[in-house]
Amino acid sequence: MPTFADHVVLDSGGLSALLGSSARARGWLRWCKTSAGTVVVPVSVLVETVTGHSGRDAETNRVLRVLTRSGRISPVDEDLGRLAGKLRYRARADDGIDALVAAEAVRTLQPCVLLTSDPGDLTTLLTDHPQVTVRPV
Amino acid sequence: MDHPDFVEIRKEMRRQKLSGFLNRAMGRHLHRRRILRLLDELDAKYGAPSPELMAEIEADAKRIFGK
Numbered sequence: 001m002p003t004f005a006d007h008v009v010l011d012s013g014g015l016s017a018l019l020g021s022s023a024r025a026r027g028w029l030r031w032c033k034t035s036a037g038t039v040v041v042p043v044s045v046l047v048e049t050v051t052g053h054s055g056r057d058a059e060t061n062r063v064l065r066v067l068t069r070s071g072r073i074s075p076v077d078e079d080l081g082r083l084a085g086k087l088r089y090r091a092r093a094d095d096g097i098d099a100l101v102a103a104e105a106v107r108t109l110q111p112c113v114l115l116t117s118d119p120g121d122l123t124t125l126l127t128d129h130p131q132v133t134v135r136p137v
Numbered sequence: 138m139d140h141p142d143f144v145e146i147r148k149e150m151r152r153q154k155l156s157g158f159l160n161r162a163m164g165r166h167l168h169r170r171r172i173l174r175l176l177d178e179l180d181a182k183y184g185a186p187s188p189e190l191m192a193e194i195e196a197d198a199k200r201i202f203g204k
Contacts, residue, residue: 004176006202018179020183021183021184023183023184023185023186023187023190024186024190024194025184026176026180026185026186027186027190027191027194028173028194028198029172029176030176030186031171031191031194031195031198032173032189032199033169033176035198035202036165036169039172063175066171066172066174066175067175083154099169111202111203112189113199113201133197135200
């Protein structure tokens with residue numbers, strides 16, 4: 001189980017906001033890195049951000065390479081899948097990708113900020129986990 | 138355990154531990170610098186977050202992380 005201190009998790013909307021013009025997303029990442037925190041990109045985010053086309057994906061890949069140089073694309077394993085299933089079931093939610101992102105934020109049991117462009121569904125998934133703070137970017 | 142071989146092994150283990158620690162610290166430092174450079178680049182392109190926004194984020198982070 002990872003034990004990242006002060007971590008900021010990006011969902012696909014958070015990553016897109018960073019690639020776009022969101023000063024708030026950049027502000028959170030700057031805070032995280034100047035506080036020696038960790039940026040986590042769940043591998044499930046790739047499903048919604050890359051296309052398999054090298055030209056179209058070039059900017060996304062460049063940013064992902066910088067963010068994840070030290071291996072912080074968190075893989076999906078059985079424990080994470082089961083935790084995501086539990087969160088999805090309890091929230092009566094449908095979106096498996098959101099559930100995996102929420103599970104990534106929950107699994108260290110440490111305070112964490114989850115940056116997203118669509119806080120509604122993630123907030124519902126994380127109702128029972130007040131240590132995770134969802135912030136729109 | 139004072140046999141010269143053991144002394145040598147202990148010395149080497151200490152050296153490797155220190156070397157591993159320094160390598161990890163250097164890796165973290167370089168990774169952090171790369172991210173901050175990327176943020177500088179994006180700020181130059183889109184405009185840096187305002188001081189008010191940074192103050193808001195820092196206050197929020199303090200509430201969340203307690204520092």
